[in-house]
Amino acid sequence: MSAGTPFVPPVADYAFLYREAFGRDIVASASGGALSADDAVEIIAGAGEFAAEVLAPLDQAGDRVGARLEDGVVRLPDGFADAYRALVDAGWVSATAPESAGGDGLPQSVGAGLGEIWNASNAAFALCWMLGAGAIHALDAAASDELRETYLTKLVSGEWTGTMNLTEPEAGTDLGAIRTTATPRDDGSWSISGQKIFITWGDHDVADNIVHLVLARTPDAPEGARGLSLFVAPRTLVNADGTLGDRNRIETVAIEHKLGIHGSPTCVLSYEDATGYLVGELHGGLAGMFVMMNSARVGMGHQAAGISERAYQGAAAYAADRLQGRVLDRPAGATIAEHPDVRRILRSMSSRIFAMRALSVFVGDLFDRAEGDADVLRMAELFVPILKGWASEEALGVTSDGIQVFGGMGFIEETGAAQHYRDARIVPIYEGTTAIQSNDLVGRKVLRDGGVTVSRLFDDIDETVRALQDSEGEVAARTAERLGRAVGAARRATDALQGFADAPRDAYAVSVPYLMLLGILAGGWMHALAVVAVSAHAAAADEDAARLTDADFYGAHHLSRVHALAETVAAGEIV
Amino acid sequence: MSAGTPFVPPVADYAFLYREAFGRDIVASASGGALSADDAVEIIAGAGEFAAEVLAPLDQAGDRVGARLEDGVVRLPDGFADAYRALVDAGWVSATAPESAGGDGLPQSVGAGLGEIWNASNAAFALCWMLGAGAIHALDAAASDELRETYLTKLVSGEWTGTMNLTEPEAGTDLGAIRTTATPRDDGSWSISGQKIFITWGDHDVADNIVHLVLARTPDAPEGARGLSLFVAPRTLVNADGTLGDRNRIETVAIEHKLGIHGSPTCVLSYEDATGYLVGELHGGLAGMFVMMNSARVGMGHQAAGISERAYQGAAAYAADRLQGRVLDRPAGATIAEHPDVRRILRSMSSRIFAMRALSVFVGDLFDRAEGDADVLRMAELFVPILKGWASEEALGVTSDGIQVFGGMGFIEETGAAQHYRDARIVPIYEGTTAIQSNDLVGRKVLRDGGVTVSRLFDDIDETVRALQDSEGEVAARTAERLGRAVGAARRATDALQGFADAPRDAYAVSVPYLMLLGILAGGWMHALAVVAVSAHAAAADEDAARLTDADFYGAHHLSRVHALAETVAAGEIV
Known part of the structure; x- marks a missing residue:
């Protein structure tokens, strides 16, 4: 079996993003100087290096062999x-734990x-890490000292892994329909x-225990999502001294036969008088779950x-x-990479990937600066729904382009x-479909x-348009013109959306096109920031030239889509 | 094993298309009155009915079990x-044979x-029929009476099936690189x-023989594609009396493990001194192959x-x-079909499907009327490359939408x-990738x-815009405005393309966006023709209302994409 595509980490892009794309060393700002962009x-x-050597070689095996359920136990x-x-x-x-x-x-x-x-090296494997990170955030935000000591420390060390248990057969998008029950026991635990x-x-065989975070309904809880509470339920119970005890009453009934991410076991879990904490x-489950969910949604941008x-x-x-x-x-012997249309496809991929990557870093930096x-x-x-919704939809086009090459x-x-x-096809579905994001x-x-925050975003983009106008070069000039026109269309689309305030079906019938519009615009903004940064260089390196070409390409092939989407948004619901 | 989605044939749409969408009974015109639209x-x-009962129930089994190679023989x-x-x-x-x-x-x-x-009932199975149809056209166009008698009659009766043997490991898009040789023998056959x-x-086990149409190079043939000749090579040799004789020296070396259409065996065939005719x-192979190819490309629109x-x-x-x-x-108990975004996705699917279906019929009618x-x-x-390229790319979006619902x-x-x-992912690749179509x-x-034919197309669309302006109703008015604006953008994009005549890389770097522009425009035209036809009805039926909604939706969500693509086309190659 081949090990699949080798993986080369995109270090140069991250260096550019951390050091200069946003006009400052964002790592130093976020860490109060404890770390620098160079660090x-x-x-x-x-x-x-770790991902290329350890994770990437398992990616294709994960797909071919996949996770299997054998005698009630999941094997990777x-x-x-x-x-x-x-x-x-x-x-x-x-x-990355706080x-x-x-x-x-x-x-x-x-x-x-x-x-x-x-995710690039092994998306199925990465999910294990991502779910653990979400569980860490949720427990860190709300758990008691005892739960922190018993569970959070093991998640942070990585000894145990974490999960989110939300969905039920009749409760997917609508969490209010959750029927799993939690009944208090005399010892303070819940059944x-x-x-x-x-x-x-x-379920899996890669770590000693699994910390399930479970949404369930307690007796006499209010109807709907506001009646849900959040519980920790370990796969294996933990003794008072921290050692592992008996298996909890949680059974892996089945694993799904999926289109992709075969190396990630997607389980049906049956709880029967299982022990939870x-x-x-009480009834604060949704807030706790949103902490995990926000972390997971941003993570979907990375995926x-x-x-x-x-x-x-x-x-x-x-x-x-x-x-x-x-x-x-081109001279004889030129490879297909030089064919005009193959070149178009590769640029279409690379320019969208830079937009996703830069926006992921930008959103991370916003959260780094958000405290206080x-x-x-x-x-x-x-930006959470924009990054999750837009990047995941774009990944479908990029991976399709990959096949076409x-x-x-x-x-x-x-x-x-x-x-x-x-693998990519799940990203616009889980952690909330694109419709839910929109x-x-x-x-x-x-x-x-009332559009205050999104207007501030447009003002920020206008500022970049002015910086482009002050920059040297044809690409800067073209990007300024395109981005200025695109932000104008985005303002008009936002006005149209606000005009639907009394006819909410009109707004929600075009909410996905509106989300895509903002995502594409934000991607164009990221390229524009790169153009401003590169244009300030005294001498242009090869890498600089590639950034300008990507930005120019994105403007002509992707930012242009904003205008079509603005027309769609203005139409409201078609009845 | 479940039988998968049941299949309901879209008879009403075909009735509408044959009877009135194009302003006349197109079946009666094409058949000189021998058949009517009602027939x-x-x-x-x-x-x-046949497809729903016989073919659709095998679709999922074809996918799950797939074609297998066992002891050198392919089993379905x-x-x-x-x-x-x-x-x-x-x-x-x-x-459908001529x-x-x-x-x-x-x-x-x-x-x-x-x-x-x-194709709707069983795309993998349909390929067997489509390839046979292509082989029939190629033999009908060029074969000697003897070959017609021996092979064409069996293909037309369906007793035997047909294939196209073009691609080699180093000759995919570039047929000029074909290395398979054909050497004359004394008896008039070729090795x-x-x-x-x-x-x-x-290879397969569903019929008694397979008629391979093979592109090969004869001794001293010119270099490149102009040196290729077309041969018939049956899987099993045929005796003088028409009975089957020995196996030909054609071995099935492997079948591919593919992303989709698992029920369609994709074979590696090794010819070693095999007999062909x-x-x-001589050296007219490419012309013969183009007959098959044109038929197959139009067929990809249907797929x-x-x-x-x-x-x-x-x-x-x-x-x-x-x-x-x-x-x-909406009242309690409404299904997700009523959610604004699910409704958007379903309309996005149905409106694009009508556009593909109508354009397929329209192109069929053009060929019916083309003689003389x-x-x-x-x-x-x-329209051949437009239908093949655009419809196949749109099928990716439609089937992705299907998952999202x-x-x-x-x-x-x-x-x-x-x-x-x-299954859909192969359509923009085989029978010439979208780049080849463009x-x-x-x-x-x-x-x-010099743009003469495409200008005639734009004139025809303008005529429909005028008919819309003369029609009653808001949808007709909106469609007239949108289609008129879109055809204007298409004319400008065509001018831009013609402006690249001296810099062909500029033209070929935006040829796919230009193809998509024309396909989307043609789809909008098909909807516009439907609006004109429906608007003439004295009383609107439910079906009429659905056609108007689809047309209106297509205008706001898809025809609008023409403007983005026109901007892309005008940019030429980004270097």
């Missing part, structure tokens, strides 16, 4: 357990880079019964960028090697291009504050 | 051989409907040696529509049944939504005649 680049390079392919132990031993689990939870507390802008790298589905890494306030990057690397390597036909206006600044926090929160070979599983296409964006983030 | 509707209904899943015999016995193979070849010679507009139906890959239905002129339709039916049925959450402004009318033939040929269940293979997404469009169909 962060070393961290990214180290993670990249050979190598997964060793890789997980190596990840923990190298300190990569605790690296200091308040005992982790290293790396800035979230650096966490964005790590997230992309784990949990019910069935949870789509539980990512819900309340996290935070979208990571899977896309891997697809790009595979396609670019194939194109640079493949000879096929005479290339127009309500305006920055609101901006960060505006391979031609007929792209449809053959052996080349690996198809795996990325299959409802959050339109309802909670745009209409609720 | 065609009966044929479509009959085919639909249980039921495939019986289904093929039933198809032949019901006369569906000879139905009268000159002994078939029923149904108009190509009716063939478009049959093509969609076979063929070489390896062919990606041979669809290249020259078809048509794109068919797979999309099946994905839509599955998604619409799920949405109409699934309860999840309270629906905005060079202008109509040029218009038909302009199912939410998390869409990612689980059992629901069948994922199969359509996987090169054909821009180079041979637009730039070569």
